Amino acid sequence: MRTRLQKWSLLMGATAVLALPSASSAQLTQADFEPRMGIESHVGNLTGHAKDAKGDYRRYCVGCHGDLGDGNGENFPWVDPKPRDFQQAVFKCRSTPTGTLPTDEDLFNTIARGLDRSNMPQWSTFTKQQRADLVAWIKHYSPRWATEKPGTPITIPSEPEVTADRIKAGRDVFARVQCWKCHGVLGQANGPSAATLTDDLGRPIAPYNFTEGARPKCGETDKDIYRIFMTGLDGTPMPSYADNIKPEEAWDLVFYLRTLMHQNSKEKILAKGLNLKPVDPNAPAGQQ
Amino acid sequence: MSTLTRSRRHSRSFLTSLSVAALVAAFLFLTGSQPANALPAFARKYGLRCSACHESWPMLNYFGQKFKDNGYQLMNDRDAPIWQNPGYWPVTFRITPIWHRVSTGKVEVDTYSGGAPTGGAAIQRISTSGFDLSGLDFHTGGTLEKNISFYLLPSSDPTGAFHFEQVFGRLDNMFGSPWLNIKFGRFELDNLLSEKRILTLTGNGGIYQTYHFIPVGDANIFGQIGDNQLGIEYLGHSVDDRTRISASLISSSDGNVNLSTGANSYTAFFTGSQAFDAGRLGVQRIGFYAMAGEAATYYLTTGGVPIGGSGIANKGFTREGFVGQFYFGPHVDLTVVTQHGSDNAWFGQGYGNAIQTDGNGGTTATCSSPTPGCPANNVPGTVLPVGSQAPSWNGYTFEGHYVYSPQLIFIGRFESERMSRQANGAGCAAAMGCLSASSGTFTAGPSASNFGNISTYTIGYRYNPFMTSRAGFAWHNEYNWLHQDGTGATLGLGTVNVNTSELLIGFDFDF
Numbered sequence: 001m002r003t004r005l006q007k008w009s010l011l012m013g014a015t016a017v018l019a020l021p022s023a024s025s026a027q028l029t030q031a032d033f034e035p036r037m038g039i040e041s042h043v044g045n046l047t048g049h050a051k052d053a054k055g056d057y058r059r060y061c062v063g064c065h066g067d068l069g070d071g072n073g074e075n076f077p078w079v080d081p082k083p084r085d086f087q088q089a090v091f092k093c094r095s096t097p098t099g100t101l102p103t104d105e106d107l108f109n110t111i112a113r114g115l116d117r118s119n120m121p122q123w124s125t126f127t128k129q130q131r132a133d134l135v136a137w138i139k140h141y142s143p144r145w146a147t148e149k150p151g152t153p154i155t156i157p158s159e160p161e162v163t164a165d166r167i168k169a170g171r172d173v174f175a176r177v178q179c180w181k182c183h184g185v186l187g188q189a190n191g192p193s194a195a196t197l198t199d200d201l202g203r204p205i206a207p208y209n210f211t212e213g214a215r216p217k218c219g220e221t222d223k224d225i226y227r228i229f230m231t232g233l234d235g236t237p238m239p240s241y242a243d244n245i246k247p248e249e250a251w252d253l254v255f256y257l258r259t260l261m262h263q264n265s266k267e268k269i270l271a272k273g274l275n276l277k278p279v280d281p282n283a284p285a286g287q288q
Numbered sequence: 289m290s291t292l293t294r295s296r297r298h299s300r301s302f303l304t305s306l307s308v309a310a311l312v313a314a315f316l317f318l319t320g321s322q323p324a325n326a327l328p329a330f331a332r333k334y335g336l337r338c339s340a341c342h343e344s345w346p347m348l349n350y351f352g353q354k355f356k357d358n359g360y361q362l363m364n365d366r367d368a369p370i371w372q373n374p375g376y377w378p379v380t381f382r383i384t385p386i387w388h389r390v391s392t393g394k395v396e397v398d399t400y401s402g403g404a405p406t407g408g409a410a411i412q413r414i415s416t417s418g419f420d421l422s423g424l425d426f427h428t429g430g431t432l433e434k435n436i437s438f439y440l441l442p443s444s445d446p447t448g449a450f451h452f453e454q455v456f457g458r459l460d461n462m463f464g465s466p467w468l469n470i471k472f473g474r475f476e477l478d479n480l481l482s483e484k485r486i487l488t489l490t491g492n493g494g495i496y497q498t499y500h501f502i503p504v505g506d507a508n509i510f511g512q513i514g515d516n517q518l519g520i521e522y523l524g525h526s527v528d529d530r531t532r533i534s535a536s537l538i539s540s541s542d543g544n545v546n547l548s549t550g551a552n553s554y555t556a557f558f559t560g561s562q563a564f565d566a567g568r569l570g571v572q573r574i575g576f577y578a579m580a581g582e583a584a585t586y587y588l589t590t591g592g593v594p595i596g597g598s599g600i601a602n603k604g605f606t607r608e609g610f611v612g613q614f615y616f617g618p619h620v621d622l623t624v625v626t627q628h629g630s631d632n633a634w635f636g637q638g639y640g641n642a643i644q645t646d647g648n649g650g651t652t653a654t655c656s657s658p659t660p661g662c663p664a665n666n667v668p669g670t671v672l673p674v675g676s677q678a679p680s681w682n683g684y685t686f687e688g689h690y691v692y693s694p695q696l697i698f699i700g701r702f703e704s705e706r707m708s709r710q711a712n713g714a715g716c717a718a719a720m721g722c723l724s725a726s727s728g729t730f731t732a733g734p735s736a737s738n739f740g741n742i743s744t745y746t747i748g749y750r751y752n753p754f755m756t757s758r759a760g761f762a763w764h765n766e767y768n769w770l771h772q773d774g775t776g777a778t779l780g781l782g783t784v785n786v787n788t789s790e791l792l793i794g795f796d797f798d799f
Contacts, residue, residue, distance in 0.1 A: 052568075055618045059694045060351070063337040063757050074756055075335035114364055119335045121362040124528040125350040127565045214365040 028068055028087075033140055041104040041135035048104070048132030050140040056130055057137050064119060069141035079119040082203060089142035090200070092233040093218035098240035100151025101144060107135045109219075116215040154230055156223055157247050162255050164270050170256025173249050175279040177241055182207040185278040187260030192281075197237045205236055213262035225254050327427050328799055329378040330355075331757040334362055338760050339694035343621075344750050345760045345798075346485040350563070350571055353480075354529035359437035359460030359469065360430050368434040378430040384489060384764070386794030389417035394776025394786040411777050421446045422489070425453070427798075435460040439475070452545075454484075454516050467524035474518045474543055478534040478559045480575060480611045481623050481687065483514035487699050490790040493746035493768030498609075498627050498683035501705040504740035504775060506679060507640030507664075508631050509549055510540045510583045511605055513557075517543045530563045532575070540583040548596040549641055555581025561611065570615030578608040585632075585639040586666040594642040594665055601666050603632035603639075609683070619691050627683040636679040636711025639666040675715025675734065681707045695752040699766075705742040710735035736774055744770040750796070759799035766792045 041048035057065075066073040069086035076083060084091070093110045094102035111131050114122035123131070139145040160166070174180065182197060184190040187210030199205045208216060218228050230250055232240030245253065258267035259276065331338055338345045341352030348356065361367035369376075393413045399406045423446055429439040437460055443453035456473025476484045483496050499514030519538030525531060540553040561575025584599025609627035616622070634640070642665045664670075683705045690698040712735040748766030769789045776786035 055693070059337075059339040063340070064335055079335045114362075116365045118364065119366065121334070121336075121351075121364050123351070125354055125571065127567060127571055129565075129567050130570075212365075 028070075030067060033068075036140040036143070036146065039136050039140045039145060041108070041132050041139060043104050043108045043128070043132050043135065046128055046132040048129070048134070048136040050133070050136040053130070053133035053137035056126070056134060060123065061134075069138070075119070081118050081199075081205065082201075083119070086138050086141035088235075089139075089144040090235040092235060094151070094231050094234065095153035095227060096151025096231065097154060097242065098232040098234055101148055103150045103153060104132075104135050104139075106150075107138055108132060111135070113219060115217050117217070154227065154242065155247075156226055156230075157251075159222055160248070160251055162267055162270065164274050166252045167255045167259060167267055167271055167276070168274065169249065170252035170254070171276060171279060173245060173253040174256055175283070177244050179253075180279055180281060182237065183210065185281065187211055187257070199237070200235045207238075210257060210260040211262055222251075222254050222258075225257060226250050229253065327378070327380045327429060328757070328759050329380045329427070330360060330430065333372060333376065333378065333430065334366075335757055337694075337755050337757045338752075339755055343689065343691060344487060344694070344697040344752070345762070347487050348482065348485055350529070350573075354525075357469070357523065357525045357529055357532065358466070359435060359458050360439075361435070361437070361460065367431050369431055378428055380425075380427040380798050382425040382427065382796075382798035384422035384794050384796045385419070386422065386489070386764075386792055387417070387419050388490070388790060388792040388794075389415065390491065390788070390790045391415040392786070392788045394784055396777035409777075424448070425798075432457075435462075439473075465524075466527055469523045469525075471521040471523065474516050474545075475521065476516050477513055477536060477538075477557050478521065478523060478532075479513065479577070480559075480561060480573065480613060481625050481685065484516070487689075487697070487750060488701070488746050488748055488766050488768070489764060489794070489796070490746070490766055490768040490792045492744055492770040492788060492790065493701070493748075493766060496625070496685055497703045497705055497742055497744055497770075498625055498685045501627075501629065501681065501683055501742065502631065503636060503679040503681065503707060503711055504735075505638050505711065506631055506635050507638045508583055508605055508635035509542050509641035510555060510581060511579075511607060511629065511631065512542050513577075513579065513607060515543050517555075517557075518545070519554075530571075531561075533560045534558070538581075540581050546596075549584070549599065552599055553582045553584055553602045555579060555583075566615070569617060570621075572615060573611075573613040575611045576609070577611065578606070580604070580606045583635075583640060585634045586668075587642045589665065589667070599642075601634075603634045605629075605631045605635065620688070621691070622686065622688045625683075625685040628680070629683065630678055630680040631711075633672055633676045633678045633711065634666060637664075637672055637676050639664050639670075673716070675713045677709060677711060677713040679707065679711040680709045681705060695755050696749065698749045699747065701744075701746040703742070703744045705740075707737065707740055710737065710739060739774040741773040742770065744768065748792075759797070761795065761797040764792070764794050764796045768792075 037051050039050050062073055064073045064075050064079060064083035065071055065086065066076070066083070071083040071085040073083060089101060091102045091106070091110070093115075094100070094106050096102055096106070108131050111126070111134055112122060112124045114120050126134070181191045181193045182189070184194065189207045189209035191207065194207050197205050197207060216225060216228060218224055218233070228238075229241045230245070231242070232238055241250075255267050258265045259271040261268075328338070330336075330341070341348060341355055343349045355362060391413060392415075394411055395414050396409050396411055399408045399410050423444045425444075426442045427439075428441070429437070431437050437458045439454055439456050441452070441454035442450050444450045452474065454474055454476065456471050456475045458469060458471040460469050462468040462470065476482060479499070481496065483499055486494060486496070488494050496514055500512055502508055502511055517536070517538040518541060519536055521534060521536040523532070523534040525533070536557040538555050538557065539547070540555045541547065541549045557577070557579045559575060559577045561573050563571050563573040566572045582602035582604050584601060585603050586599070586601035587594030587596075588598035588600070589595060607627055607629045609625060612624045614622045614624070683703070685701070685703045687699070687701040689700075692698070714734050716734045746766065746768045748764065750762045750764050752760065752762050754761065767790070769787065771785060771787050773785050776784040
C-alpha cells in the first residue's frame, strides 16, 4: 500500500513539475491580445498599426519572441541573453527614467540598432513604416500601454568640450559610484560582483566589457552612453544613477569610459598624457 | 548532289541535333540541378527562422541579402565561430525527390519497316514521365573568424558524381568598412535575381534563360551570367545595404577548373544598385549590371587536336542590363531583369569552345573538326564567311510572387529572348550560304530574324508545412512551357518552332 502511495505521489509530483513551465503560457492565448490589436505607435510623422505588423512579426521575430510575445519562442532554450518578454513591457534601452515605459521612438530605434552581444540583429532593412508597425505590435502584448503613459525622456545637457581634468573627474565618479564592482577597474567586466549578477528573472547576466570592441547595447554615441547610466537598463542589475550623478559629472564619466574602450578616441589620447592609473578598489573614499 | 540538296540534308541533321540537344539539355538541367543556397546551418547558428532571410527559401529577402553581403554575419558581435558550441558544424544537405513529365515537340526520329531502318525519318513529340531525383548538395559556409567567411559546396548529380559547385574565401569589412569586401574562388556573380537561389526547379524553368541565352550556333563558352565563375570579386555596400556595388574579374572559362578552356582570357562584371524606402509599399531596389570580356576562338593543336589551355585569338562579347525589385505591399513583388547581349561574329559562326567540358571542370573531348556539338577551331588563315556579323539580342525576365505567408508562395515568371541581329546576315544570300561551323554544314541564306527566339512561362507554388530555425521542407509544384522559334525538326523542309513543357511535383528539403 505504501509503495502504491509512493508511486502515486511521485506521479503527481512529476505531473505538477512538468506542468509548471507551461502554466504561464497556458494562461494566455493569442485571442487575449486581440482586443489590443487597435493600438498604435507614433514616431515622427509615422503612425504604426499593430495589425499591419502581424506578417512581419511572424516572419522575422516569432522564432525568439514567441507567438505570445513572452520571449518563449522555439529558440528560447538556445539563445543567451534570453529574448525580451513583451508581456512584461520592461525594456533595457529607454530615454525615459527607470521604471517607466519607453517612448515609441526608443523601441523604434532599438529594432533598427539591434542589440550587440545578443541574437537580436540590426533590422535596418525594414522600412520606417514597418518598424513603426512593429512597435505598435510589441505594445499590444502588454496592458501596461493601455494604463500607463511612457515616461518623459530625460534631459541631456549639451556635451561639453573634453579635457584632461574632466577625464580625471570622470575617473573619480567611476570610483565613487563603484562601476568597477561589476565592470572591473579596467572595464573588463571582471569586477568582484560580475560573476554573481542576475537579471530580474534570476538568470545570470554579464556586465558590459568596455575593452572588447562590442557596441554598447543601447547605442554607441556619447549621448547614448550618458543615457544608459542615467536611465539604467531596466530588468538588469544596471541601475539608474540619475540620483547619484549630477549632469556635469555624467559627462565626465562618459569621457572616462571612452578611455577604457577599444576604439581610438580623443579621450584615449588625452588619458595617455595623464598617465591615468586604474581606480583602486581599496582606496578610502575620495582618495583615488 | 546539288548545293541545295546538300544544304537541306545538312540542315536537317543540324536541326535534329538541336532538338535532341534541347531534350537532353532539359534532362541535364534538371538532373544536374541548380545547387541553391539555403542554410538551416545559419538559422541554427543565429536562432532565426528560414523566413527571416528568405522570401521563401532559397530566395533571399532584403535582410538575407544584407546578411550575405556582410559575409554571413549579423554583425552583432556573435559572428565568430568561438561563440558557437564546439559541436556546431555549419553543414546543410539538400536534395529533391520529384515526379515530372517532360514533353518536347518536333523531334526527328528514325523510321523502321519490317524490323529494318527505312533510312527515312519522322517527326514526333516525345513525352517522358516518371519519378526522379535531383543531385545532392552539401552546403557548408559561414565564418572562420570574425570578418573572414567562406563557402564550400560539393554538389553531385543524381548518380553521386561530385564536383565543386562553389568554393570561396572572403575578407569582409576590411579596415572596418562595409565598402571593402574581397572574395576569391568560384562563386555566383553578384546577381540581385540569383539563379542559385531560384524558386523553380524544372529543366527550362529552373534557370533564368536571360542569364544563359546565346544565339543558335554561337560557340562562346562564356556569357553565362547564371553559372558560378572562377575569379575575384570586390563588393562594397552601405551599412544598411541600401547601396551596393561590385566588380568581378573572372576567367572566361565558365567556371571550369584546370584552365582547360579560355585560360588566357578574362571577363569583367560590374553591378550597382540602390534601394529606397517606399513606405507601406516596402523597400524598392533598382540597379544595373554590365559584363565585358574576351574568350578564345583558336586553340593551338598537336596532330590537329586542340591543346587544352592554349586558347588565343580572343574575341569580345558584352552583356548589360537593368534590374528592378519592386514590392507592392507585404504580399506582392515583381523583379525585372533586362539584358542586351552581343557576341563577336566569330562566336556567332561557331568558333570558340573547342575544348568540350562537362560543365563542372572536366574535359570530355577535344574537337579536331567541326561536327555537331563540337565547334570549329579558328586556325591561322581562317576567314569568316561572307555575310557573317556579330549577333546581338535583347532579353527580359519578369518574375512575380504572391507571398500569402512565409509558408506559402506563388511564383509566376515570363522570359523573352529576342534576336535583334542574326550571325548570318544578308550577305549569306549567296549561293553557298554561310558556314555553320558548329555543324560543319552550309545554311542557305540569312537566318530568319526570329530564329532562336525564346519565350517561356513558369508558374508554381511552394508550401512549407512548417517554418522553424532547424530545417526546411517544401511541397513544390511547378509547370513550365518553353517556345523557341525555328529550331524544330522538319525533315529538311525548312524550320519550325518547337515547344517544350514540363510538369514537376516534389518534396524539396534541406536540414
